Amino acid sequence: DGPQTHNITMDSDKSVTAYCSVPSYNLTVDVNPGGSGNVTVNGTTPLSYPNTTTWVCGDSVTLNATAAANYSFDHWSGSLNGSANPTNITVDSDKSVTAHFSAIGVTYNLTVNVTPGVGGDIEVNSVAPGSYPNTYTFNDSELVNLNAVPAGGYSFVNWTGNLTGNTTPTNIIMDSDKSVTANFAVVPTHNLTTSSTAGGNVTTPGEGTYTYNASEVVALVATPDTNFSFVNWTGNVGMIDDVNSATTNITMNGNYSIVANFAEIPAGTYNLTTSSTAGGNVTTPGEGTYTYNASEVVALVATPDTNFSFVNWTGNVGMIDDVNSATTNITMNGNYSIVANFAEIPAGTYNLTTSSTAGGNVTTPGEATYTYNASEVVALVATPDTNYSFVNWTGDV
Numbered sequence: 001d002g003p004q005t006h007n008i009t010m011d012s013d014k015s016v017t018a019y020c021s022v023p024s025y026n027l028t029v030d031v032n033p034g035g036s037g038n039v040t041v042n043g044t045t046p047l048s049y050p051n052t053t054t055w056v057c058g059d060s061v062t063l064n065a066t067a068a069a070n071y072s073f074d075h076w077s078g079s080l081n082g083s084a085n086p087t088n089i090t091v092d093s094d095k096s097v098t099a100h101f102s103a104i105g106v107t108y109n110l111t112v113n114v115t116p117g118v119g120g121d122i123e124v125n126s127v128a129p130g131s132y133p134n135t136y137t138f139n140d141s142e143l144v145n146l147n148a149v150p151a152g153g154y155s156f157v158n159w160t161g162n163l164t165g166n167t168t169p170t171n172i173i174m175d176s177d178k179s180v181t182a183n184f185a186v187v188p189t190h191n192l193t194t195s196s197t198a199g200g201n202v203t204t205p206g207e208g209t210y211t212y213n214a215s216e217v218v219a220l221v222a223t224p225d226t227n228f229s230f231v232n233w234t235g236n237v238g239m240i241d242d243v244n245s246a247t248t249n250i251t252m253n254g255n256y257s258i259v260a261n262f263a264e265i266p267a268g269t270y271n272l273t274t275s276s277t278a279g280g281n282v283t284t285p286g287e288g289t290y291t292y293n294a295s296e297v298v299a300l301v302a303t304p305d306t307n308f309s310f311v312n313w314t315g316n317v318g319m320i321d322d323v324n325s326a327t328t329n330i331t332m333n334g335n336y337s338i339v340a341n342f343a344e345i346p347a348g349t350y351n352l353t354t355s356s357t358a359g360g361n362v363t364t365p366g367e368a369t370y371t372y373n374a375s376e377v378v379a380l381v382a383t384p385d386t387n388y389s390f391v392n393w394t395g396d397v
Helices: none
Strands: 024-032 037-041 051-056 059-067 071-078 087-091 095-103 107-115 120-124 134-139 142-150 154-161 170-174 178-186 189-196 200-204 208-213 217-224 228-235 247-251 256-264 269-276 280-284 288-293 296-304 308-315 327-332 336-344 349-353 360-364 369-373 381-384
Touching: 024 037, 024 059, 024 087, 037 051, 037 095, 051 059, 059 071, 059 095, 087 095, 107 120, 107 170, 120 178, 134 142, 142 154, 142 178, 170 178, 189 200, 189 217, 200 256, 217 228, 217 256, 228 288, 269 280, 269 296, 269 327, 280 336, 288 296, 296 308, 296 336, 308 369, 327 336
Parallel strands: 024 095, 107 178, 189 256, 269 336
Antiparallel strands: 024 051, 037 059, 059 087, 071 095, 107 134, 120 142, 142 170, 154 178, 189 208, 200 217, 217 247, 228 256, 269 288, 280 296, 296 327, 308 336, 349 369, 360 381
């Protein structure tokens, strides 16, 4: 079972003979890549590969690698190594040998094209040709990067020829002459026509007719003049996110015409504009611009998203009862714009939200939402008003 190694102690003249337990072994020869050459075995060239011949144990066999046109012998692998050629191998066990050849100066052409001609470009190894079709020459087995770049108003559809699919950028291996076409298509477009009533303007995107790609999401902003308030959007409003919000979006799935409507603020009334940062919303009265009577007390509620907590109110907050409370009031003594601010809750922390019934307040830590570390012990103090007494805590107690 292969070469055997033994020791002999030379304490006299000795003679030894190696006997094979198996009278013959197989020798298999192959070439890589196929068709790149031949291996003659004791002068005989096999008709096909891999080829197996049988030899008497201990036979020495001469192997000679002969390269085909445009190839050169590179090295042996398997039961032989190195690059000596021709060479001998002793068949004292079953053995397998592969002759490896390398291509010499083999090149292939790659032809690239686009359709339609104005639809875009193909970057070949990051550089686009000056015209189409265009042919490049690459070495055998060279890896070439192709990137389909659509022109304005077009989108990439797919590859055809010796490439398929719609992945871009992509690679192609030059193991033969190849031709590749990048196919582009016109992106459908739709018109958006915007206008407004007296008392304000559409400031984003402006007023007029604008062209957008199909399915594009377009920002809308309606800005009221002094002493006017935004009312709503009318017209083709089916794809507007919120027709009652002065700041919203429209998805362009067709040709649309919309109008921003404004109304004069009656004497003795004021506008309240509410918005929020990421992580929550103003749920009462909502987000947008609302009109209230002078001195009217308006409830405010800010609701955080999961894993977020309310931080505070900012903006024109002088008439807000408690800027640190998510649930509070604002007295409308002027036109105010306020923002509800939220922050992400770090891992390992929890929110404590405190409130009270009529007759007193939570004075420590206060009434709002507060964030604490896991397992932190938090002091609570409830202070009753005059003629009231504390009863108990309820909720998550």
